[in-house]
Amino acid sequence: MTGLDDIARIGADPRRGGYSRHGYDRAELELRTWFTEEAGRRGLGVECDRNGNLWAWWGPPGEGAVVTGSHLDSVPGGGAFDGPLGVVSSLQALDLLQAKGFVPGKPMAVVVFAEEEGGRFGLACLGSRLVTGAITPAAALRLSDPDGVTLAEAMRSAGLDPALVGPDVEVLRRIGVFVELHVEQGRGLIDLGAPVGVASSILAHGRWRVSVTGEGNHAGATLMVDRRDPMIAAAQVVLAARRAATGVEGARATVGRLVPNPGGTNVIPSSVDLWLDARAEDDARTRAVVESVAEAARAAAADEGCEVTITEESYGDTVVFDPALRDKVSTVLGGVPALPTGAGHDAGILAAHVPTAMLFVRNPTGVSHAPEEFAEAADCSAGVVALASALEALAR
Ligand SMILES: [Zn+2]
Numbered sequence: 001m002t003g004l005d006d007i008a009r010i011g012a013d014p015r016r017g018g019y020s021r022h023g024y025d026r027a028e029l030e031l032r033t034w035f036t037e038e039a040g041r042r043g044l045g046v047e048c049d050r051n052g053n054l055w056a057w058w059g060p061p062g063e064g065a066v067v068t069g070s071h072l073d074s075v076p077g078g079g080a081f082d083g084p085l086g087v088v089s090s091l092q093a094l095d096l097l098q099a100k101g102f103v104p105g106k107p108m109a110v111v112v113f114a115e116e117e118g119g120r121f122g123l124a125c126l127g128s129r130l131v132t133g134a135i136t137p138a139a140a141l142r143l144s145d146p147d148g149v150t151l152a153e154a155m156r157s158a159g160l161d162p163a164l165v166g167p168d169v170e171v172l173r174r175i176g177v178f179v180e181l182h183v184e185q186g187r188g189l190i191d192l193g194a195p196v197g198v199a200s201s202i203l204a205h206g207r208w209r210v211s212v213t214g215e216g217n218h219a220g221a222t223l224m225v226d227r228r229d230p231m232i233a234a235a236q237v238v239l240a241a242r243r244a245a246t247g248v249e250g251a252r253a254t255v256g257r258l259v260p261n262p263g264g265t266n267v268i269p270s271s272v273d274l275w276l277d278a279r280a281e282d283d284a285r286t287r288a289v290v291e292s293v294a295e296a297a298r299a300a301a302a303d304e305g306c307e308v309t310i311t312e313e314s315y316g317d318t319v320v321f322d323p324a325l326r327d328k329v330s331t332v333l334g335g336v337p338a339l340p341t342g343a344g345h346d347a348g349i350l351a352a353h354v355p356t357a358m359l360f361v362r363n364p365t366g367v368s369h370a371p372e373e374f375a376e377a378a379d380c381s382a383g384v385v386a387l388a389s390a391l392e393a394l395a396r
Contacts, residue, residue: 001085001088001375001377001380001381002088002092003038003084003088003089003091003092004080004081004084004085004088004380006034007031007034007084008080010027010030010031010034011025011027011028011030011031011074013076013077015077016076016077016371017077017371018074018077018078018079018080018370018371018373019074019077019078019079019080019371020074020076020077020078020119021072021073021074021078021119022073022074022076022115022117022119022120022145023052023073023114023115023119023120023121023126023151023154024052024114024115024120024154024155024157024158025120025154028072028073029158031072031073031084032054032072032112035054035056035072035087035112036054036056038091039056039091039110042056042058042091042094042095042098043058044056044057044058044094044110045057045060045061047061048160049131049168049171050161050164050165050166050168050171051114051127051130051131051165051166051168051171052114052115052127052130052155052158052160052165053111053112053113053114053127053128053131053171054111054112055109055110055111055171056091056109056110056111057107057108057109058094058098058104058107058108058109059104059107059108060107061107061109061174062106062107062174063107063173063174063176064106064107064173064174064176065106065107065108065109065174065175065176066104066106066107066108066109066176066177066179066391066394066395067108067109067110067111067174067175067176067177067178067179068086068090068093068108068109068110068111068178068179068180068181068387068391069086069087069090069109069110069111069112069113069178069180070083070084070085070086070087070090070112070113070116070180070181070182070346071083071086071087071112071113071114071115071116071117071127071346072084072087072112073114073115073116073117073119073120074117074119075117075119075369076119077370077371078117078119078369078370078371078373079183079367079368079369079370079371079372079373079374080373081183081361081363081368081373081374081375082117082182082183082185082368082369082373083116083117083182085181085182085183085361085375085380085383086180086181086182087110087112089181089361089380089383089384089387090110090181090387091110092384092388093384093387093388093391094108094110094388094391096384096385096388097388097391097392102392102395104395104396105395105396106176106394106395107174108391108395109174111178113125113127113128113346114126114127115127116128116345116346118207118314120145120154121143121144121145121151121154122143122207122275122313123135123140123143123207123313123314124207124314124344125344125345125346125348125349126140126143126151127346128346128349128350129349130165130166130167130168131167131168131171131172132167132172132349132350132352132353133166133167134349134352136166137165137166140165141162141165172353172354175350175353175354176354176355177325177354177355177356177357177394178347178350178354178355178356178357179329179347179356179357179358179359179387179390179391179394180345180346180347180356180357180358180359181358181359181360181361181383181386181387182343182345182358182359182360182361183360183361183363183368183373183375184197184339184341184360184361184362184363184366184368185341185342185343185363185366185368185369186341186342186343186363186366186368187363187366188337188339188340188341188360189337189339189360189361189362189363190362190363190364190366192337192339194336194337194362195361195362195378195379195382195383196333196336196359196360196361196362196379196382196383196386197336197337197338197339197359197360197362198321198326198329198330198333198336198337198338198339198357198358198359198360199321199326199338199339199340199341199347199357199358199359199360200320200321200326200338200339200340201318201319201320201321201340201341202316202318202319202321202340202341202342202343202344202345202348203250203252203279203280203281203286203318203340203341203342204279204280204281204282204283204285204286204315204316204317204318205277205278205279205280205286205315205316205342205344206277206278206279206286206290206312206313206314206315206316207275207276207277207312207313207314207315208275208276208278208290208293208310208311208312208313209273209274209275209276209310209311209313210234210237210273210274210275210276210293210297210308210309210310211271211272211273211308211309211310211311212230212233212234212237212271212272212273212274212297212301212306212307212308213230213270213271213306213307213308214227214228214229214230214233214268214269214270214271214304214305214306214307215227215228215229215268215270215305216261216262216267216268216269216270216271217267217268218266218267218268219265219266219267219268220266222268227268227304228304228305228306229268229269229304229306230260230269230270230271230272230301230304230306231260231268231269231272232300232304233272233297233300233301233303233304233306233308234258234260234272234274236296236297236300237255237274237276237293237296237297237300238255238258238274240292240293240296240297240300241253241254241255241276241278241289241293243292243296244278244288244289244290244292244293244296245278245280245289247292248280248285248288248289249281249285250280250281250285251278251279251280251281251285251286251288251289252277252278252279252280252342253276253277253278253279253289253293254276254277254278255274255275255276255277256275256277257274257275258272258273258274258275259272259273259274260272261273275313276290276293278290278293279342281318282317282318283317283318294310297310316344316348316349319348319351319352320351321347321351321356321357321358322351322355322356322357324355325355325356325357326338326357328393328394329357329359329390329393329394332389332390332393333386333389333390336386339360341358341360343368345358357390359383359386359387359390361375361379361380361382361383362375362376362379363375364376
């Protein structure tokens with residue numbers, strides 16, 4: 001797809017495969033420059049809000065705008081479509097509207113939200129959380145990346161003033177409606193035989209940090225009976241996550257990141273941090289999964305003579321997208337199907353404040369957050385046409 005091809009070299013990750021583009025790193029800054037130039041070529045005026053989100057305005061900025069867009073950052077070793085497909089499609093949808101001489105009756109904008117994946121600072125949807133006040137400025141500025149660089153430092157080196165981050169009612173007032181197009185992160189549209197669909201809901205989901213502390217020691221000189229090895233407890237937490245989620249219908253639990261300290265082959269770690277990602281249909285089921293994992297973690301740590309602490313790093317309850325907007329968009333698109341998703345999005349964060357909707361583009365493998373993530377060119381084009389139709393209907 002043009003647009004995606006233009007940015008294909010930016011942030012490619014030769015070690016993991018796919019792309020590693022994280023908030024305010026070199027790749028993401030390059031993508032922001034690319035976006036600013038692309039928007040400029042179309043006569044859109046680009047501004048950056050206090051929380052690092054980019055806004056490209058068709059005409060003068062104003063309240064009650066029809067806003068589309070997505071994000072440009074990725075998970076570590078992510079695919080080419082998650083995020084950038086929505087941004088590229090938004091620009092191309094405006095191209096279609098401009099080419100046919102459409103004159104919007106409302107302000108229109110394309111937004112690029114900052115650090116949506118949380119791939120660098122650990123908290124997903126950081127840009128939209130800051131705007132909506134879903135995280136306090138103090139808590140956000142304390143976040144740091146794996147190299148110890150804080151969000152404040154990263155923003156400063158990107159030319160932004162971290163002292164200004166925080167809830168932004170002016171920005172929120174400008175959003176009359178937000179429509180985010182995204183590659184589907186599952187097999188829903190394949191099974192339905194449809195290139196494009198609309199989102200009905202997002203699973204309740206959160207991230208928990210599990211820190212197990214034991215006794216660092218020599219891998220050769222320490223007898224097995226003398227060990228207090230936090231990795232043993234951590235391993236049981238991983239297995240408990242699988243067990244807990246399997247026991248709750250529709251639930252998912254993942255440990256995708258585990259960091260032993262100090263991390264030497266011939267060293268019993270002194271501590272292990274791991275992150276539990278848990279999701280389910282509603283709050284009660286999600287909490288049940290996490291409580292079950294927490295219980296197993298406490299038991300495993302006690303067995304090994306270790307200490308464990310569990311910290312909730314983020315949580316979002318089930319999001320049901322605005323039914324009236326969803327139905328309107330679906331009708332404009334000739335009755336495309338509505339389907340739920342297990343993936344979080346900025347549209348989900350904004351949904352508590354403004355009507356939001358999402359369009360999904362079919363993903364032939366269903367794989368996402370991995371280099372194999374894909375969408376056929378024809379389906380991407382169908383997505384652009386669908387997005388343009390939806391925006392036109394909303395901005396008339
Ligand atoms: Zn995404």
